[in-house]
Amino acid sequence: DAKTTQPTSMDCAEGRAANLPCNHSTISGNEYVYWYRQIHSQGPQYIIHGLKNNETNEMASLIITEDRKSSTLILPHATLRDTAVYYCIVRVGPFYNQGGKLIFGQGTELSVKP
């Protein structure tokens, strides 16, 4: 699976959009971009995933560049409860017929401040 690079930490003001970047320059054509987050002392939570088109759900938006070498997770109106470590993971998907293990990098520690 391709390696990802994320900033170690970021701050965001409450109510503002949080934009979390991820570089995955060695991504292959059949690899998806997944985002998970982990709130302190809890298990990771799925946020969103995509292959090449931009995706949006009730939690966030995922913007993938045309060359697929980087992506941005957008939390449109960050709240204090969005303070967490955000992990960008690239892997062959979908899960149910591809083994499914996730390899976590160091992630980005997002702090949402009042």
Added chain:
Amino acid sequence: GAVVSQHPSRVICKSGTSVKIECRSLDFQATTMFWYRQFPKQSLMLMATSNEGSKATYEQGVEKDKFLINHASLTLSTLTVTSAHPEDSSFYICSANGFSQANTEAFFGQGTRLTVV
């Protein structure tokens, strides 16, 4: 969405004893489950892949005789930390994948905080 439950959420045990952690998929069948370990201020480290009805596959450097994994049914995998020592104190997390095509993401348990004294 799919729910994965771990039990217990916290456990304290004496050095030299064994501890069993359960991971259950509550509303779907999971042919494959994964066990992770997380030390403070660090990321999740994959320990092993648990396959229903067969032996687990361990990641390099993980002692299979120390971390026993059993996946006897489609809804339950267990991790037993044998002869626990203080250095085994960590946050253990499981995840599960399901059968349904709607499950395109892994579902994680809430984690088990193990403290060995």
